[in-house]
Amino acid sequence: MTTLPETTDRKLGLVIDLDICVGCHACVVSCKEWNTGGYGAPLSDQQPYGDEPVGTFLNRVHTFEVKPENGPARVVHFPKSCLHCEDAPCVTVCPTGASFKRSDDGIVLVNESSCIGCGLCAWACPYGAREMDGAEKVMKKCTLCVDRIYNENIPEEDRVPSCVRTCPAKARHFGDLNDPQSDVSMMVADRGGFDLMPEQGTKPVNKYLPPRPKQEDLDEPVNLASLAEPKATGFLGWLDDALTRIG
Amino acid sequence: MHPAASVIFFTVFSGAGFGLLILMGFATGSNATPSTAFLVVHFGLAFAMAVAGLVSSTFHLGHPERAWRALTQWRSSWLSREGVLAVLTLAVAGLYALLWVFFDKPIGLLGWISAVLALVTVYATGMIYAQIKAVQLWNRTLTPICYLLFSLAGGGLLFLMLHALFFGSAGSLLSSVAMVLLVVAWAVKIFWWISGDRIVPLSTTESATGLGKIGKTRLFEQPHTGSNYLMNEMGHHIARKHATKLRWISVGLGAVLPIILILIALPAPADALWLVLAVISHMAGMLTERWLFFAEAKHAVMTFYT
Numbered sequence: 338m339t340t341l342p343e344t345t346d347r348k349l350g351l352v353i354d355l356d357i358c359v360g361c362h363a364c365v366v367s368c369k370e371w372n373t374g375g376y377g378a379p380l381s382d383q384q385p386y387g388d389e390p391v392g393t394f395l396n397r398v399h400t401f402e403v404k405p406e407n408g409p410a411r412v413v414h415f416p417k418s419c420l421h422c423e424d425a426p427c428v429t430v431c432p433t434g435a436s437f438k439r440s441d442d443g444i445v446l447v448n449e450s451s452c453i454g455c456g457l458c459a460w461a462c463p464y465g466a467r468e469m470d471g472a473e474k475v476m477k478k479c480t481l482c483v484d485r486i487y488n489e490n491i492p493e494e495d496r497v498p499s500c501v502r503t504c505p506a507k508a509r510h511f512g513d514l515n516d517p518q519s520d521v522s523m524m525v526a527d528r529g530g531f532d533l534m535p536e537q538g539t540k541p542v543n544k545y546l547p548p549r550p551k552q553e554d555l556d557e558p559v560n561l562a563s564l565a566e567p568k569a570t571g572f573l574g575w576l577d578d579a580l581t582r583i584g
Numbered sequence: 585m586h587p588a589a590s591v592i593f594f595t596v597f598s599g600a601g602f603g604l605l606i607l608m609g610f611a612t613g614s615n616a617t618p619s620t621a622f623l624v625v626h627f628g629l630a631f632a633m634a635v636a637g638l639v640s641s642t643f644h645l646g647h648p649e650r651a652w653r654a655l656t657q658w659r660s661s662w663l664s665r666e667g668v669l670a671v672l673t674l675a676v677a678g679l680y681a682l683l684w685v686f687f688d689k690p691i692g693l694l695g696w697i698s699a700v701l702a703l704v705t706v707y708a709t710g711m712i713y714a715q716i717k718a719v720q721l722w723n724r725t726l727t728p729i730c731y732l733l734f735s736l737a738g739g740g741l742l743f744l745m746l747h748a749l750f751f752g753s754a755g756s757l758l759s760s761v762a763m764v765l766l767v768v769a770w771a772v773k774i775f776w777w778i779s780g781d782r783i784v785p786l787s788t789t790e791s792a793t794g795l796g797k798i799g800k801t802r803l804f805e806q807p808h809t810g811s812n813y814l815m816n817e818m819g820h821h822i823a824r825k826h827a828t829k830l831r832w833i834s835v836g837l838g839a840v841l842p843i844i845l846i847l848i849a850l851p852a853p854a855d856a857l858w859l860v861l862a863v864i865s866h867m868a869g870m871l872t873e874r875w876l877f878f879a880e881a882k883h884a885v886m887t888f889y890t
């Protein structure tokens with residue numbers, strides 16, 4: 338059914354810390370690895386070794402440059418996957434009922450055996466979180482690793498989305514954003530977590546934590562090259578000093 | 585947005601086909617005297633165009649064999665509504681035509697109902713695009729109105745052409761109606777273009793990343809060196825200078841030339857050929873207009889790629 342649930346009991350989602358992400362793309366790889374063998378159709382690649390390789394990914398890391406009014410520009414790595422929106426426009430446009438949002442945990446999923454591959458949901462998502470698989474011609478998207486998080490056959494510490502489990506910098510966190518006492522909710526409250534494109538009215542569940550402010554007193558550029566000059570010691574050191582003194 | 589040939593063909597042809605059904609429904613529903621051949625040809629052409637368009641739209645699907653599933657979510661989805669309405673319209677109009685042609689029982693009420701259904705179907709086609717907030721150019725009240733007006737204009741021109749083929753002359757009343765429909769449709773479309781050019785983007789790279797609070801944001805590195813589905817599907821955007829030329833071409837072929845041809849045909853009895861040319865020119869103009877409808881539209885996701 339492609340009408341949205343009024344409310345969901347829980348709001349499972351991710352909190353992504355833009356201060357911590359180092360842009361290593363490990364989450365991209367682990368997501369692809371887990372999901373190509375898990376829920377639904379594999380995530381195919383077209384011409385993987387050809388001139389124009391393309392492939393299906395459920396999570397991608399962009400990198401942005403931000404230039405404050407004063408002070409140096411900084412680079413921010415920016416992982417992006419489905420935000421499991423409360424008002425998910427991708428769900429309501431679906432003509433077949435393949436796209437749906439679960440009322441118990443709020444996860445947005447695609448029932449691939451009903452999907453006709455019309456692509457309308459990918460148009461409706463402002464975040465680019467849905468990709469049509471080039472081989473299976475059905476819509477693929479982040480499932481929040483629905484086949485891990487409830488999976489009692491794997492060790493408890495693995496029952497989180499693959500990206501969260503993999504991130505070597507711990508920039509990704511998973512939890513119930515409906516519960517104000519959960520770790521993720523407290524992190525959001527503490528760090529001023531925000532929504533992407535709030536103006537689109539999608540009410541995303543996933544939140545992003547802003548990069549922490551940088552030190553402001555760096556107007557004098559540090560001369561890093563001088564620090565790398567080798568400093569001679571012993572006889573050579575004496576010679577170096579003496580010659581410098583002579584001029 | 586990527587201008588897919590199947591979707592362009594679908595919206596243009598089924599739009600005109602349903603437009604002809606609207607006019608047939610209203611015109612014959614109120615005044616039932618035409619001959620059997622007249623009916624067969626009119627309904628035949630309308631059905632052929634509408635069905636060809638609908639069939640073409642399934643070429644766009646990854647799994648056309650499951651297309652019937654698209655009829656199930658009419659409560660929430662405009663695409664589903666469009667499908668259901670199209671089937672209903674063809675069923676009612678088909679019944680109307682069959683009863684009339686084979687049993688000589690013209691039930692005017694059925695004609696009216698099929699006309700209203702065809703109108704709503706075309707509106708639903710427009711809403712498939714107009715509902716998408718992430719594409720601001722489309723997300724406007726005027727979008728489905730444009731679809732409706734073009735459908736009427738195309739239907740009007742087809743009606744006029746068939747009339748001339750049958751009766752040797754189009755007649756000044758029908759000719760004037762067809763010209764008015766063309767002028768109104770294209771005038772609204774030109775307004776849609778001009779107002780569309782003034783749209784201030786709702787989402788920016790700053791709002792998309794939330795980094796606007798820190799400063800001016802731009803893409804430093806793409807997520808990958810190649811392309812992807814999103815960039816191919818949503819990243820297609822035509823340069824303004826080409827778009828302007830194509831707008832002129834579409835108005836010229838879609839409105840100006842057909843009106844000139846109608847005016848030429850008007851005093852020349854038995855010259856239905858002019859009107860056949862008018863229809864061909866109009867359809868070429870419409871295909872250009874529909875290509876631009878996609879190629880000029882920008883999607884919010886591209887803020888993550890600039």
Ligand code: SF4
Pocket residue numbers: 418419420421422425426427428445461462463464465466467478539
């Ligand atoms: S991020 Fe996109 S695909 Fe995910 S729920 Fe929101 S609109 Fe749908």
Ligand code: SF4
Pocket residue numbers: 430431432433434435436447451452453454455456457458459475476
């Ligand atoms: S591509 Fe599949 S999931 Fe998306 S709107 Fe079409 S039928 Fe629904």
